Amino acid sequence: xxxxxxxxxxxxxxxxxxxxxxxxxxxxxxxxxxxxxxxxxxxxxxxxxxxxxxxxxxxxxxxxxxxxxxxxxxxxxxxxxxxxxxxxxxxxxxxxxxxxxxxxxxxxxxxxxxxxxxxxxxxxxxxxxxxxxxxxxxxxxxxxxxxxxxxxxxxxxxxxxxxxxxxx
Numbered sequence: 616x617x618x619x620x621x622x623x624x625x626x627x628x629x630x631x632x633x634x635x636x637x638x639x640x641x642x643x644x645x646x647x648x649x650x651x652x653x654x655x656x657x658x659x660x661x662x663x664x665x666x667x668x669x670x671x672x673x674x675x676x677x678x679x680x681x682x683x684x685x686x687x688x689x690x691x692x693x694x695x696x697x698x699x700x701x702x703x704x705x706x707x708x709x710x711x712x713x714x715x716x717x718x719x720x721x722x723x724x725x726x727x728x729x730x731x732x733x734x735x736x737x738x739x740x741x742x743x744x745x746x747x748x749x750x751x752x753x754x755x756x757x758x759x760x761x762x763x764x765x766x767x768x769x770x771x772x773x774x775x776x777x778x779x780x781x782x783x
Contacts, residue, residue: 616686617641620755621663622648622694622722623742625670628659630743630771634754635662637773642756643685648722648740649677649694668694668722682714688759689714695721700739708732718757718764727753729766729779736764736781743771751776 619642624631635645639662649668653660655676667677681692691711698707701724711719718736726748727741741753751770758765766779 616643616688616757616759618643618685618690618720618755618757619645620648620720620738620740620757621646621743622720622740623650623668623725623744624652625650625742625744626652627744628653628657631659631663634743635659638756644683644690646681646690646692646720648692648720650722664692666692666694669696682716686759687761688718689716690718690720691716692720695723695739700724704730704732704737708735708737711735711737718759720755720757727755727768727776729755729768731781736766738766741768749776 619638645663647663647665649666650670664681665677666681667675667679691714700707700721707719720738725742725746729738740755743752743754746752753768756767764781768776770776
């Protein structure tokens with residue numbers, strides 16, 4: 616399974632369209648973890664599964680949570696502002712476990728990171744518009760097979776920044 620994960624694009628449209636063009640047909644799913652600040656029918660979001668963020672448009676009909684099994688991997692996605700992700704990943708990992716998900720994707724903090732918490736892979740792709748803690752705008756390509764999960768962080772020029780790999 617391969618997924619493109621982006622978050623906190625805050626009105627960026629051309630960048631999202633370029634990501635879609637680059638990865639469409641290469642990944643199994645394209646995830647946007649909220650704060651797109653775009654209407655649901657905006658062409659830049661075409662092809663993305665999107666959840667509602669705290670800065671999304673008032674009256675947005677984006678779902679609050681996303682859950683899907685893709686090629687044997689169950690992914691849970693949420694923005695994270697209701698889960699205290701700036702302080703700990705414990706609450707969001709617990710919610711993922713309640714839903715039998717092994718991977719949780721979220722945004723909100725604008726800080727790229729990946730960690731294992733109670734056997735749940737927690738992924739924040741950072742912000743594709745206003746990164747914090749690191750200079751690079753970022754997104755993730757997640758690759759899962761029967762043996763490993765590999766989280767690769769990329770900058771806006773599609774150069775790999777760093778990698779987090781965990782054996783199953």
